[in-house]
Amino acid sequence: MTHTRTPTIVVAGAGLTGLSAAISAREAGARVVLLEKGGREDVGGNAAFSGGLFLFRYDGPDDLTSITEDFEPGMEADRIEAPPYTRHAYAAELSAMSGGRAEPRLVDALAERSLDTVRWLAAKGVRFTFNRTLGAEVRDGVLHIPPGQVLTCVGEGMSRGFEVIRPLLAHAERIGVEIHWSTPLAEVRRGNGRVTGAAVGDGSRTVPVDAVVIATGGFQASGELRREHLGPEWETARLRGTRLATGDGIQAALRAGAEKAGTWSSCHSAAVDPTMPSPGRSADSPPFPLHGFWLGVLVNRDGERFVDEGPGPWVRNYSKMGKAIMGQPGCEAFEIFDQRTAPRVADEFAGAAVPIVAHTVVELAERIGVPADRLAHTLKTFNNACPPGDTISEDRGTSGITPPKSRWAAPLDRPPYVAYHAVAGLTFTFGGIRIDPDGRALGANGAPAPGLYAAGEAIGGLFHGDYPGGAALMRAAVFGRAAGHTAATEATSAPRPA
Ligand SMILES: Cc1cc2nc3c(=O)[nH]c(=O)nc-3n(C[C@H](O)[C@H](O)[C@H](O)COP(=O)(O)OP(=O)(O)OC[C@H]3O[C@@H](n4cnc5c(N)ncnc54)[C@H](O)[C@@H]3O)c2cc1C
Structure with a gap:
């Protein structure tokens, strides 16, 4: 009944x-x-x-106008x-x-x-x-949103x-x-x-x-579960969010008869500035995300590139950059820009990430602690693989190098160079x-x-x-x-x- x-x-x-x-x-x-x-x-x-x-x-x-009526205040674009x-x-x-x-x-x-x-x-x-910052930008008075x-x-x-x-x-x-x-x-x-x-x-x-x-x-906030499922290198990873998601609810559900699903060995992880610790409380700022990788190149401690920095719009791909960095020697990397691209990230990164500026590739290598000959070789190879011309656009990818940079490829040849130190920031499992x-x-x-x-x-x-x-x-x-x-x-x- x-x-x-x-x-x-x-x-x-x-x-x-x-x-x-x-x-x-x-x-x-x-x-x-x-x-x-x-x-x-x-x-x-x-x-x-x-x-x-x-x-x-x-x-x-x-569909959009039925959700909010106050789109306009603060808009700097005439059209969307x-x-x-x-x-x-x-x-x-x-x-x-x-x-x-x-x-x-x-x-x-x-x-x-x-x-x-x-x-x-x-x-x-x-x-x-309207989203005005996360992959969106105003060009010629038009706000373009992904x-x-x-x-x-x-x-x-x-x-x-x-x-x-x-x-x-x-x-x-x-x-x-x-x-x-x-x-x-x-x-x-x-x-x-x-x-x-x-x-x-x-x-x-x-x-x-x-x-x-x-x-x-x-379960991203449990060092033990991170080690068990993501691997030992994740045990001390920085968190980008709550310290309280330690997987206890998931474990209680499994003990009560629920089944596991999904890829337990994978996670969402962004490139972040290493100077900020994992947040202790919700009022703390999380480690700053370095979402500029798509404009420059990422190199590891050996001075080598290791990932396609432009597989697609960054708001659709940033979640795998932390994982790529975690797989590198010392679990660290550097985002490198020249004067063609550094000014485009400078405002966003200002006050949050520390720029390392150098006038030559050798000086840059010394300042970030990577072998100068390897870094020079990497940048020369990358520059030669970029399409000719001066623009940076989505349809411009490298040719003949591995890994490629599939979009926004432009040579780094306008010193001073600017580098930002990056590590993996774990968002969620x-x-x-x-x-x-x-x-x-x-x-x-x-x-x-x-x-x-x-x-x-x-x-x-x-x-x-x-x-x-x-x-x-x-x-x-x-x-x-x-x-x-x-x-x-x-x-x-x-x-x-x-
Ligand atoms: C820096 C950062 C930026 C992000 N930006 C975006 C974004 O712009 N867009 C997007 O789509 N996603 C974003 N995300 C991801 C998104 O915020 C989360 O996926 C989503 O908020 C998860 O919500 P949840 O309630 O499932 O889990 P959680 O937010 O983790 O909430 C779980 C809650 O359960 C509590 N809890 C834990 N254990 C117990 C227990 N045993 N008993 C009772 N309570 C418990 C925790 O304290 C917490 O309050 C971002 C995440 C971070 C960290």
Whole structure:
């Protein structure tokens, strides 16, 4: 016999995924208890450090104007070029960037629901504006925006993503989500084949529940899990975001019968300046990302190039640069520019990264500590492989060298040279819990683990080797919202435990 009743849903983690899940479960009629391991000042998890960029589908301008009405204030362009990014284009890009390994049902769900979920966030008070910085630029009075990467939340600077969290937290509190700070989920309890409780703190206290949504992020903040899954060189890697995503929610779900999914040995990792430590708190600045690699070249400690610096627009490829650097001797590299390109990164890097300036290649080699003959050979070979002419553009790649620089290839021959020291900054891990598109955690044989749901960085199966910028916040909101709704509606009609 089934009953209609008010179920209790525990959502673990107050990042974007957890807040989305908590709000949608509450709006579906459940009592919602949101557990957060950190204090109130830690709300937001990685989103609090993020650039606030959302990758979503749209067919034309009408889709965009329905999300926000205040595009214009502060605009310095007369016109906006934002080519359509259809559901099909989104799914095809995500699938291609994963090397065909992304779970097709999750890919389709993310692409399909992205636009509606951005509208849902806007309706909860999140304010969006045109992306003017992340791969976007004004040319001849026109703001050119990469496909799909059209909107960021409002706010300035590196951590504008907190502006997504602030209205969602206020909304969650307004509609009666019960939030418990400094209360980690320790274990998911089961009885009669379904979830019955959430053990919190040291695990000695169990809250009776109808369902648990795991929204505790990845495992990137655990040195032990990094060593085990990513490799020993990652054990001491710098983090770009929350120190609290140590994988405990993922592990609790696996112990409760969920299966693993995705590439556990891979992660999202950018090139960052090494002078800043991993953030200790959400109020700290994360290590500065050196997204200028596409304009210059990257060389390792031996003075050799090791990666294609221009495989595509940087906002679609930066997530693999940290991994490429991690594979180099000493796990370090240098981004090198000349006077053709250095001024283009100088403003963005000013005050955050330390430029090393030299008038000759030999002096540069001495100052950055690489063999002068190797560096001179590398730059000469690179310069000779660049197309003739003076412009830097997307259609200009090198020829005859390995690795190539596929776009924006221009010789470095205008001293003084400017170098920036770069290391890997770990953003989030790619492996996690297997789910279906509605957020149900799947166990052995692909069957749902009754009462257990998961979303966001805690899941695997969507991102593999590479990732398009903006897809992670979108994933958090799309699947967080879905998991909360499914948990609440299924628990409402689930048989009451005897
Ligand atoms: C510097 C930086 C920039 C980024 N920029 C972008 C961007 O512009 N666009 C984009 O799409 N993505 C971006 N991302 C990625 C994006 O922010 C994340 O993928 C997304 O916010 C993940 O949300 P989440 O809620 O799933 O996980 P998290 O944000 O990791 O949240 C997990 C929460 O769970 C809590 N928690 C952990 N363990 C427990 C436990 N046992 N019990 C209870 N709570 C627990 C944590 O404290 C945390 O609050 C960026 C990330 C970083 C670090």
